[in-house]
Every structure is written in C-alpha cells, then in structure tokens.
Amino acid sequence: MASLRGRSLVSVDELTGAEIMGLLKLAGDMAKAIGFGDSKGARAPMAPLDAILAAMFYEPSTRTRLSFESAMLRLGGQATGFAQSTSSSAAKGESLADSVRIVSGYADLIVIRHPLEGAGRVAVRASKVPVINGGDGAHLHPTQTLTDLFLLQRRKGRIAGLKVGLLGDLRHGRTVHSLAPALARLGAEVVCIAPPQLGMPRPVLKRVAEATGALPPEVTAVDEVVGSLDALYVTRVQKERFEEPGGHQDVVGAYRVDRALLAKAPPEMLVMHPLPRVDEIDPAVDDDPRAVYFEQADGGVPVRMALIAAMLGLHDLPRVTVEERPLNALTPVADVTDHCDNDRCVTVHEPGVPPEFVTFAGETVCAYCERPLREGG
Ligand code: NCD
Numbered sequence: 001m002a003s004l005r006g007r008s009l010v011s012v013d014e015l016t017g018a019e020i021m022g023l024l025k026l027a028g029d030m031a032k033a034i035g036f037g038d039s040k041g042a043r044a045p046m047a048p049l050d051a052i053l054a055a056m057f058y059e060p061s062t063r064t065r066l067s068f069e070s071a072m073l074r075l076g077g078q079a080t081g082f083a084q085s086t087s088s089s090a091a092k093g094e095s096l097a098d099s100v101r102i103v104s105g106y107a108d109l110i111v112i113r114h115p116l117e118g119a120g121r122v123a124v125r126a127s128k129v130p131v132i133n134g135g136d137g138a139h140l141h142p143t144q145t146l147t148d149l150f151l152l153q154r155r156k157g158r159i160a161g162l163k164v165g166l167l168g169d170l171r172h173g174r175t176v177h178s179l180a181p182a183l184a185r186l187g188a189e190v191v192c193i194a195p196p197q198l199g200m201p202r203p204v205l206k207r208v209a210e211a212t213g214a215l216p217p218e219v220t221a222v223d224e225v226v227g228s229l230d231a232l233y234v235t236r237v238q239k240e241r242f243e244e245p246g247g248h249q250d251v252v253g254a255y256r257v258d259r260a261l262l263a264k265a266p267p268e269m270l271v272m273h274p275l276p277r278v279d280e281i282d283p284a285v286d287d288d289p290r291a292v293y294f295e296q297a298d299g300g301v302p303v304r305m306a307l308i309a310a311m312l313g314l315h316d317l318p319r320v321t322v323e324e325r326p327l328n329a330l331t332p333v334a335d336v337t338d339h340c341d342n343d344r345c346v347t348v349h350e351p352g353v354p355p356e357f358v359t360f361a362g363e364t365v366c367a368y369c370e371r372p373l374r375e376g377g
Helices: 017-034 063-074 096-103 119-127 140-155 176-186 202-212 245-253 285-286 293-298 301-313
Strands: 052-057 078-082 109-114 132-137 163-167 188-194 231-234 271-272 332-333 357-361 365-366
Touching: 017 078, 017 140, 017 301, 017 357, 052 063, 052 096, 063 132, 063 301, 096 109, 096 119, 109 119, 119 132, 132 140, 140 176, 140 231, 140 271, 140 301, 163 176, 176 188, 176 202, 176 231, 188 202, 202 357, 202 365, 245 365, 271 293, 285 301
Parallel strands: 052 078, 052 109, 109 132, 163 188, 163 231, 231 271
Antiparallel strands: 332 357, 357 365
C-alpha cells in the first residue's frame, strides 16, 4: 500500500501518478463522507483526532487557507496559524526558517503560503513535521492542482485523453505551473493560451514536453481553440507579480470568457478557474452548466482532507493503476558558486540558504525557484 506518511509536498512532481490518482480516490470517499460542498448542517461529530495543523500564510488567501483549516476540522483535528505576515514575527525580522522551526514544534503538519519562490523548500528543510506548499510566489501551487484534477476526474471520469486549454497569465500564475506538467504526465493534452507577454515559462513548457514528447501548442487567441477543448482553465492577470508596478495595465481585458465565447465551445466543455476571478469571466456565464469553478473550489475541502489524512498516516492511499508518462529527475549541479538571479527567489532574501542548482532538460535551473540561471527576474 502506498503511503504518504511523514512526507512533505512542495511540488506535484514529487508524487507518482498512482499517488495522485490514489489521493483523488481518497478525496472522493471524503467528499461522500462530508456531503461535498452541500452542507447538510450539523451532524454527529467525527472521532476527535489528536493532531494540529498550522497554517502559516504570508500572502492573502481565502480558499486555500480556509479549506485547509476546514479539512482539518472535518477530520476531527485542530487548526491554528496566522493569515498575514504582519501578525507573525516576520514583522519583527524573523527569518522564514526560524519561524517554521518554531511552529513545527507546535503542530503536526504545516501549510505555508509565501510570496517568495522556493519558500516551501526552505520550510521543509527547517521543519520537524511535514510541510505542504500552499503557494510560493509565482512558482507552484500543488494542492490547487490536486483540486483541479479532482474536478476533472469527477466530471469527466478520466484525465488521460482530455484536451485542456490553460488561458490567461501563464507567466506569473503558479496554479498553471503545477497543473500543466501534472496533466501531461497523466496523459492529458495541454494547450497554452495567453497574450504574448504572459506566455508559459520555458521550464514548464519543457517539463510538459518531457512527458508528451513535444512542446505544447501556444496560441494567443482563445477563439482559435475553444471549439476543440474538453476543459478551459481560466486564470486572472496576477497583477501583484509584475516586475513594474502597474505593468499589468497593458494586458487587462486582453482575454475574457463570456457567452459569445461559450457559444463556440463544445456543449460538454468545462469552464474552470482556481479563483479569485476578477474580470476574465463574465458573471453572466455562472449560470451556464459548463461553468464549474465554484464546484471546483468546493472540492478543495475533500482533497485537502485526503492529503492531510494521508500525510498524517491515518489512511494509506487506495491502489490505483495509472498509465503514467514519468518526468525525469532533476540532477544536482556541483560547483556552481553563482547566485540565483531571480529577485523573487527565496535564496536571494533568506539568510543562510546557499544557492543550489539542478540540471533540467539540458538547462541549469535554481533548485528553489526553478528559474534558469542568468535569465533574470
Ligand atoms: C490562486 C493562487 O493563490 O495562486 N488562488 C487559489 O489558491 N485558489 C489563484 C490566484 O490567486 O489567481
């Protein structure tokens, strides 16, 4: 039986395809147990669980933090933590590693969200207990990917063979950086749809290619491809992650999902979004049966229940047979004395974290933020 007991989760790439699908199956059982997003009101209490989840959130969050806390409470455990860096000792200048080390003495599991890329990896190293990356800057968001895959599996009954269009700010959006390689690995086809300046970063494209044998198609206009998709995954412009303040102004309104677009889409195509939505999906679309983003968000609770239960060793993962197209391991690069030149990388800001590089698809990338060396911010 596969087990995640005692393991951390920084990137979906750390999970095998069978582990991902096992987690989704367990999440399905959890969904049944809690009535999935359709609270029936009070019910008999779960057996109390002697475990505490600490949520360390240094960046805004609604869904990720509350669904993690709700998941832990639903499992019968307890949740503690902070929702903004100003209410933690970060405001007094404490390092991330020191804060994590301390909190890991107070909890059995940590979920952390942080604006610096690679922060999850620093947290894992500092912690005495398993850590879940709840989003690290523009880098990764593995539990959102599990939530996205759960929706696809639930609605379509499979992931392999689906054609999924990823639309929006693919450059800065961490959800798609985690989702694209996972989809590719599980046999789905990925199409990247973005304004030219918001295209998918090269390392992510290469990782998709590693699984599928070819770089995914990149298009700029959603109209061109919407007629052929099984799911359209929409993301907002990540205005807080542009290098220049206000730099997002040029792309605001560059894409929008509305009724006119959906008139060109297949009748069974799902419209997904990790949320929050800003103006990239017209609220008039919410009534369309293809709009599943709120159901997608509801799935965050059973998915995170499954993950927490597996990591705490409460459940083994159900055995699932999966045809997987595995990703290559990243190989450490010795003797690189250079620093990472991504100014949002955790190694640039956190004291005592020496730079580390790995080779990936023939390129040297930072082991923390996965940006190619000498690419710049
Ligand atoms: C996403 C995130 O934080 O990256 N939100 C979420 O967790 N559901 C998407 C976003 O902020 O655009």
